[in-house]
Ligand SMILES: [Zn+2]
């Protein structure tokens with residue numbers, strides 16, 4: 891069965907306006923881009939070397955250690971400088 895306008899919504903540019911973070915589908919890329927900013931706001935921990943962002947410090951640590959071959963001490967030093975304003979960032983850094 892064909893829709894009233896003669897196009898299949900499921901076929902229309904699938905993935906093009908789909909949020910890679912949460913899978914929400916938007917009518918246009920402009921709206922999607924605005925939506926993506928909300929995710930960026932959640933993800934306070936940005937990688938020092940690339941565009942990678944995450945909401946979890948330990949996830950960023952794993953990323954940096956694997957992807958950029960940082961040491962834990964090196965990560966800790968960089969994170970202390972970069973995220974000193976982020977509440978709770980030093981939880982788990984002791985020891
Ligand atoms: Zn999303």
Ligand SMILES: [Zn+2]
Pocket residue numbers: 937938939940941942953954957958
């Ligand atoms: Zn990175």
